[in-house]
Amino acid sequence: MFEKLEVFQMAQSMAQTAALRESAIATNIANADTPGYRSREVASFEDTYRSDHGEAMRATRSGHLGADGHYSVEVTESEQTGAASPDGNNVSIEDEMVDAANTKRQHDLALAIYKSSLGILRSSLGRS
Template sequence: MYNSLDLFQTAGAMARHAGARQAVVARNIANADTPDFQAQAIAAFKDVYQDNSAIDMRATRPGHIGGGDTTPDIRRQPSPIGDPSPNGNTVSVEDEMLHSVEVSREHNRALAIYRHTMTVLRTSLGRS
């Protein structure tokens, strides 16, 4: 029952997106000293979700126009970071640490949405 609620789907998509972003950040940090390694990044969830939802509308009733999946498409892209180091590496450990904090907040936000939705459902069912 609860799997079909949009808030649960959105919270799950946010958590998966945060996990994918954290994996890319970890890979960048692990290769911080690898010659010619190009730092990668994944766009923020709001950008990916808006881009995808604008293209494919989702029909919730038979009378709605369009349809499609609102699950965001996660693609890696080169990170727009400044000049490479002398060995050609574009990873900035400081920037990656900031991205890691941002991703952690994104994941915590997804969990907060999930918890709040569960609270609303429990309250509507008369449970606390």
């Protein structure tokens, strides 16, 4: 019942996006010396969540059209126009480290939202 609350769905989606970004960053760093490798990236959470959830009608029952509540995001090849190395690889370790720090911050935020919402829910039920 409580897993259908929008704030919990949002926090879960945010954590899933952060996990996928962490995986893409790790793959990029692992392939930093691979000739011809093009870096991968994941679209920002706010852009993908807004496009999946922002404009549609709100479904109040599972039988309503479009009520699956499914959120998806995918890894795509980076569209960086920066300089590639002579072997065609465009991974920048410095950029990946900055992205990793930002992704950790996003993941921590998702956990904080979840924890705070759970605390509010428990308080409203009279439990601590």
